[in-house]
Every structure is written in structure tokens, then in C-alpha cells.
Amino acid sequence: MSFFRRFAQNRGALVGLIILALVVLLAVLAPFLYPDSPWRMVQRPFLAPGEMAGFPLGTDTMGRDVAAGLAHGAWVSLLIGLISTVVALAIGVPLGALAGYFGGKIDDALMRFTEFFQTIPNFALAIVLVAILQPSTTSIVAAIAIVSWPPVARLVRGEFLSLKHREYVEAARLVGQTHRDIILKQILPNTLSPVIVLASLMVATAILLESSLSFLGLGDPDTMSWGYMIGAARTVMRQAWWLSVIPGVAILLTVLALNLVGEGLDDALNPQLARQR
């Protein structure tokens, strides 16, 4: 059975993929749909959704178009989610691979280093990092990556520990392949499926983290993001609840979609486990 057919067998995953595709489409089309800056004030404030033609989602406390904010925010959320995940993988995979493959003292040293990060609460560390580095897209990506790589390192280390005793790895050692080749060509490709699944979930977590930071006012002041929209609207929650709810639902749907896709990937990449259900 092909990869996609196994993936599609999980209905939820298919729904997730469709939602995700819509969000990506929205993000890509944002500059064309709303060529103006989402920060521009375009109408009187507190327009309810549907109250005036041309502003389907209404305007916020300052008279900015909520729909424009949502579209541009999608771009920011996805971008930060993806890049910070890639950076976290770039830190976690090599560390985990080295620790698992060489074992012994190297493993001890690298794992103690990992635990150092794991013992500090994620969100607290992220806040501190962003506050120290000055809020900007780069510093947010860096902060999210730094707090989310330890699970990757743990996972990859575990996979390496079990795979390095496989007979094909021993055969590669016997024919004289270098450690680098064994790690990159023999073991790493076989650890990818759980890492891909974890990565899809990490994108979701990263989006949540970014939203939380923006909510607290630690977002990049130049970019419109979903978290900022909720944060700015929280003072007027009782007068204009939709200002918080609309970006909230956007976050919910995106994160849910990523989780569903992650589960579908898990089924498709580990067909033996999926069939048992």
C-alpha cells in the first residue's frame, strides 16, 4: 500500500491535512488579499463581524481589519513554527545521535547537558530569553528552538541505542565504514519516522508558544500575530468577545490540524502499529 493511502486511511489525518492546507493558503495569499499593512486603521473601531460589507470579521479596538490581521498572522505563526522546529531538530538530532551512538562518557556529558535544559520550565525559559534578547522574530525563533530541542535529542538517542546493535550496523562496522557513514547512512534514515512525527507535533507546540509570548506582549512589535491579537483584545473581552475568539479559533484549528496530521504520519510510517487498532 502506498504511503498516502495508509495516511488517508486515518480520516482525522485527512481532515487535518485539509485544514492545514487552508491555513497555508491563507498565509500565502495574505499579501495579495490584504496588500496594506494589517496595522493600518481602516474603519471605526469595534465593528462586529458582518456589520459592514468589506470587513467580514469586523475591526478591532483601534479600527484595524481583523481579517487582514488573521491572514498576516497565519504567515507569522506558520513561519515561526516551522523555522523554530527546524532549528530545534538541527540541535537535537546531532546531539542525540552522538550520545546514542558513542555511549559512555560522551553520552553522559550530552545527556546531563540536555537535562539541564529539561529541568527549567519551558515557558519560563522562553520568556527570559526573549526578554533578554529583545523581542524580534529571530529572538522568538531562537527561544522556542532552545526550549524544544531536548525531547528530540532524547528520542534520537533512544533510537540510536537500539539500532546500533542491529546486525546490519555491525556488518557496516565490519566492512570498515567510518563512524560518520554509519551514523548518517545506516542508522539515521531508520530513525526518521518517529522524528518526523515528533516534528509535526513540535510545529504545533511552537505556534502555541509564539502565541503565548505575543499574548504577554513579548512578540515582535513589527509583525501582526494571532497571539498579539488575543492579547490586545483581552481588555475588551466583555464588549467585543469575538476579537479574542476569532484568532483563538484560528490557533485551535491550526494546532489541531497539525496534531491530526502528526497522528496520520505516525500511522503511515509505522504500518504494523496502526493495523492493530
Next chain:
Amino acid sequence: MSQPLLRIERLALALPEGADRLYAVDNVSYDLNVGEILCVVGESGSGKSMTANAVMGLLPTGVHATKGRALFAGQDVLAMNEVSHRALRGRRIGMIFQEPMTALNPLMRVGEQIAEVFEAHGLLTSRERRERALALLEEVRLPDPATALRAYPFELSGGQRQRVMIAMALALEPELLIADEPTTALDVTTQAQILHLIKDLQARRGMAVMFITHDFGVVAEIADRVCVMREGRIVEMGSAREVLDNPQHEYTRALIEAIPGDAVPPSRDDSASAPLLSVKGLNKIYRSSGGWFQPKREVVALDGIDFVLGKGETLGIVGESGSGKSTLGRCIVGLNTPDSGEIRLNDVDLRALQGRELREHRRRIQMVFQDPYASLNPRIRVGMAIAQGPIANGVSKVKALEQARELLATVGLDASAAERYPHEFSGGQRQRIGIARALALDPQLIVADEAVSALDVSIQAQVLALLDRLKREFELSLLFITHDLRVAAQICDRLIVMQKGRIVEHGSATEIFLSPRHAYTRELLAAIPGRHGERESVAAAAGSA
């Protein structure tokens, strides 16, 4: 003739769509009478276990009966509802499985597990259950049954665990015992004891036994009647004597010929050749570091091993599990490091070399692994898997792949196999690929660690023949590690018998088989199932009495 206890009538079991054939078993009929041992023999994928699973209601999901009946004492078990079927299982039909470690619950004491059988059928008080459990353990001749009752499965050896399984199966005095490859995972000496036990219990209780096996040696040892299966059909059925001595179907003949039942090796030219590998005083002790609450443990895997392997010679290392034979092989190829001792290849001490020089010498020794499914990387194409050795040693990629295709042809596979992934091949084909990979570096010595023990007998014979041919063609020496004396007899010039990390006997294969000197070797030889010599001597003893 009285009514048979179990009668299978034209049974057909359909496989789910997309399987390699339509039916797991097709049009299978046989009878099993009270007090009889029927052996169902076949290779993997022959459907030999499926009928038994159908009788027990243990068919895997997707497999279901489409035709025929399975009558147990006149009732069709296939048509039964779950409740009445459950009453039958355990109470009237008992079953033992291949792997006693996974068939027992690792977190429950042995005594409780046996008592649970009574509990499941709501029988006896808890005190009586415990007494019965003790009596059963005595009956299966477990040493020190009172202690065994309180033991966890991991504290028992493989053979002891299988005895516990038998005790559980016998707990409710079933009329039919189904044994699915019960001795396959055991050492030969233990296998002999378990076979003896099953036969003894069967005679004492007058049970019927359905014994599923792939091993004609076991059949010769235990069967009253034999049913040979292939690809879901019965190819031959008859009394054990008839089938073994005068097989009608060519497949049966091939199976019987494939195992060297006599286990006497052909005499070989044993003129001494120049030594290739010499091992002196090799020691290896495994130490578990021990935690806060557990003491350090030491296991002596190798204890002063000395031997010499000549050029072009095949040396067999034979021993049961835990004898250190695999550790020896791994030390020689360099996957394990011995604590002390010397390994000399072409009179160069490998232990004194380092870095580049060591790599250069190491590639002269290659290994063929046991498990054809684990020894090939699932994500690397076969051609690349073979070529990666030469590439790592500086051959250009194009040239190495070209050579890989040639090697595939040499081991009897199509050169187009190079483009495919390992999962597209059968076990025997994968083992050929593993051999091609070992040959790619032009080695002088190949260490084959249980290289054929995961394969069916007919495939085993082919792979052994291939190894023998390649050995001549490429002027190789072979170090053949196996637990199976019959396999060793087929291919080895000389043998080393190992027990608990020591060499207890070594000599030419013929010598060891015909006049073993050490008691342990004699024990191993006597335990080989289905040796003609033994059967004749038993018959002779019966005749003279």
C-alpha cells in the same frame, strides 16, 4: 474402528485479500485417535499451525474458515459459540507454544499461573489449586518443584519454562494436547528431555497429541502418524514408519534428505594446510556493573581458548546457548574485545594493530549473520548494501556496484536484485545477499554465526551447498558457528565443541561423530533427534529382551 477424537474434514481457511495465496489451508482432512501422536510437518508458510489455531479458536484476524468441519468428540468446534468453545479450551484441549518465555506472564509466579487455569474454569478451592500445581510440577519432573512454584519465569531456564507450560496445559487433564513447535527454541539436550517427557505423559494419560514441527528428526523421535503439509495442502500422510522409511511424495523425500538424519559426516581430506588464523589463550568475562542494590555479576564467556584454522579449511564451533561460541566469533571479527589473548591472522597479531593497519587486516575477516531479516538495512538497496564495503575501502562507486551485480549472480540471485530493497526477498535469498556482502571485500576468512539456523531445512541445505562451493571458488576458510550438530556435520572438516566458555573437545568431524571422547560431546550426539543409530540400538535392545 472407534470414532476419532479429532476429525478435520475438508477444512479450508481463507486468508485476507492481498496475501500470497487464497487459502492458508485448503481441503485438509485428517483424524486423530485417542492415545495417538500425530506429527504435522511442514516448512514455514505451509499452514501447519493454522489448523490447530482453528481448533483452538486462535485464528489471526482476517483468517476465517470457509469450508469443512473440525469435529472434536463429535462436535464441530468451528460452529460453536464462544462460551461453549471456551469450556472446551484448557479443559479438554490443552496447548503449548514455541516460545516459553513469551507464553508465560513475566510478572506472575509460576504457581499462580498454574492455579489460574483452575480459576478460569471455576474449579477447586485456592488451597487445592496450590496442591494440584505442586503435583503437576512434580509430574513434569521439574527439579525442586516447591521452590519452582514461587519462582518467576525469568528465574527458570528455557527447558524448565517449557515444563511449566506443559504442566499448565495438562492441568485439567485434557484429552487432546496441541504442541506447536514446543522444542524449536530449546537446546538439543533439553529438546531431547522435553520430547521424552511429552511421549511419557502421553502414554501415561492416554492423551492424543497433535505435534506441530518443521523437523523430521523430531518426527522420527515421537510420531505415531505423520501428516506432511506444503503450501496449505497435505502432500502425504501415513504411519511414521511408512513415511520416514518409504516416503511416496518427492517433497517428503526432499525434506527427509535435507536433514542428515544419520549425522555422520562424509570423510574429508584432512591433510594439514598452512595456518591462516591462530587463536591463543583468549579470555573474555562479561561484567555487569551492578547498581546500588544488586551485586556485580560476572559471566565467563571465553576461558583460555586455543585453536588454529588452516587455509581453505572449515572449522565448526558447536555448543549450546551460553557456551560462548558466539562471543568467540565476535571477538575474532572484532565486534567484541577479548580481555586477554592473541588472535593472529597470517601471523600478524590483530590485537596489536591500530587504526588504518587494523582496518586493512580486519576486512580479511567477514561475517555472515544469523537473522536474515535484521542483517540488511531496510532502507538501503541490495546492490548498495553489498557495494558499501568496497566503497568504504576506496573503490569507486560505479565499479563497486558493478562488482555487486557480479556477486549477486555468484550467489545465485538475479543481477537485477541490486535495484531492489531487502523486504522484497525471502529469508533464504536474504541470506545469499548477506553472503555476497561478506564476499565483496575479498576476505580470507568468513565467520558464519548460526548462518542457517533461521532457515527452513530445504533452504538450509541450499545455503550450505552455496557456502561450500564459494569456499572452494574463492579459496576461503570458514568458521562455522552453530548449535546444530547435524548442520555442522554437513559442512565442517574439523569441529570444536564448547561448553561454558571452554573447548571440551576438538578433532576432525568424523572423529567427533564416530568416537567422541568427552562426556558432553556424547550427550550432545545422543540428543540429536531421529538418529538412525539410536533407533536401531533401541530396536535391537527390544529384540534381544
